[in-house]
Amino acid sequence: MSPTVPPPPLTPPRIPRRGRLTTWYRARSLRTRLTFLTAAAVAVAIALSALACWFIVEERMYGVVRSDLENARGSGPPADLNDCTTTPQSALRKVQNSAPQPLAGAAAPRDTQYVIPGPIPRYCLPGMATKAIVPDPADLAVLDLKPSQFVIRDGHYTNGEPALVRISWIKPPALPPTLVMVATSTKAVEDSLRQLAFVLGGVALGGVILAAVAGRLVARSALKPVDQLTDAVEHIARTEEVGTTIPVQGEDEIARLSTSFNSMSTALANSRERQTQLIADAGHELRTPLTSLRTNVDLLIRSDDTGRPLPPATRTKLLGNMKAQMQELTVLIGDLLQLSRPDSPKPVRTLAVVALHEIAERAVERAKLRGPGLVFETATAPWYVHADAAALERAVINLLDNAVKYSPPGGTIEVRLDGGVLTVRDHGPGIPPEELPFVFDRFWRSPSSRQLPGSGLGLSIVAQSVREAGGEVSLGPAQDGGPGALATVRLPGGPTPA
Known part of the structure; x- marks a missing residue:
C-alpha cells in the first residue's frame, strides 16, 4: 500500500500591487479619499509646474552661455609652433611656468585652446590661460566647414x-589649418x-502638504451636507421616525x-400617515358591522x-x-383590498384595450337591479381606452351606486358617454359646495348621509381607478341648475x- 501524500498547504492568492492599492483606497472614508485625490492632483500639478520651470530656466541659462560663445573671439594664432605641446x-x-606671452594677431580669451592637427596633434594655450x-x-570634422562656421x-x-x-x-x-577651441564653464x-531643483522640490513638498491640509478642510466643508444627510438617514433607521429633513x-x-432626500422623507411620512389613518378608519368602519353581528349572534x-x-x-x-351586515362587511373588505393597491399608475404594457361604452351599459344593467324604481336614460357612443377592465367597471358601478343611493323614489339617472367623457347625473339632494x-377622500361621508349604508370608499376607488387609466374624475352640482x-x-x- 503506497503512503498517502499530504496535499500541499493552501496559500492565499497573491494580490497584485495595484489591487492592494485599490483595496486600500476603497476601504478609506469618503473624506480621506477626497483629501487623497486633492493632494494627488495638486502634487501632479506642482510637479509638472516645477519640471516646466526647471527646463525653462535650464534652457534660458544655457542659451546665455551659448550666446556668449557665439560672440567670443578666439582667432589669434599661436606665436610659435615650438610653444605647442x-x-x-x-x-x-x-x-603656468612661463610669463604670459602675447599671441600673434588678436588677443584670445582665457579659455581658448589651439590644436594643430597632424599625426601627433599639438596643443597651444594663450599666455593668460588657466584651464585646458x-x-x-x-x-x-569641423575642418570641413567654412572658416566662419563653428560647432558648439x-x-x-x-x-x-x-x-x-x-x-x-x-x-x-x-x-x-588650426582648430580654435573656445570654452565657457x-x-x-x-x-x-541643482539649487533650483532643491528649491522647487521643497516648494513642491510644501505645496503637497498644504494641499493635503486644504483638501482635508475642503472635504470637511464640502461633505458637511453629506454628513447631515447620513445622520438623518441613521436617525431614521434607528428610530423609524420618517419625515426628518435637513436644511x-x-x-x-x-x-x-x-x-x-427631504422629498423622499416627507413622502414616506405622508405614506405612513395615510397608512395609519387607513388602518384607523378601517378599524372604525369594521367595528360597527362586527358589533351588530356579535349582538345578533349573542x-x-x-x-x-x-x-x-x-x-x-x-x-x-x-x-x-x-x-345584510355580512354583505356590507364583504363590500367593505373588498373596497379595502381595492384601495390597498399602489397609488402609482400601472405601466401601459399591463393594460388592455377596453370598450368603455360596453362597460357603461353593463354597469347600468346592474344598477337597475339595485334601483328597481328608478328611470335610467342612457346614451353611449363607442369609446375605447387602455385600462384595467375590472377596475374600470368597478369605478363606473360605484358612480351609479352613488347615484342610486341619493336618487329619490321614481327619480331619473342620466348616463351619457360622448367623446371619452362619461357623465352620470342624478336628481337627488346634491352635494353642498363646502x-x-x-x-374623493377615503372613508369620508357627508354628515347628511351618515344614516345611509356605505363605507365612504366608493368614490375613492373611482378616483384611483380613473387615475390608473390616465384619466380624471370630478363631482359637482348639475350644470343646468x-x-x-x-x-x-x-x-x-x-x-x-x-
Missing part, C-alpha cells in the same frame, strides 16, 4: 569641470540648476440630493341556551339583518380600438 595638460603647465580643454577626435558641443576641462566648447578653424601664416549653471443651501448636486345563542326560541318573524328579521373638496349631482369622467382613447 602634444597634450593639453603639458601645454597648460608650460603656460579635453579634445575630442570628432572635433576634426558639450565638453569639460582637464580638471573635470563641465563646459560648453565652440569649435572652429583658422589658417595662420606658415601653419596648417557651465559649473555655475549646473550648481544653480438645503445652494443649488449644487449636494443641495439637489438633500432636496430629493341574541340567537342566548335564546337557544334559555330554551325560549325567538318568534319566527323576529328570527327571520334577525337573520336578514345578519345577512363638501366637494372631500368627496337643477337638483342633483353630476359626476364626470374623462378618459383618453378613441372611437375605434387602437
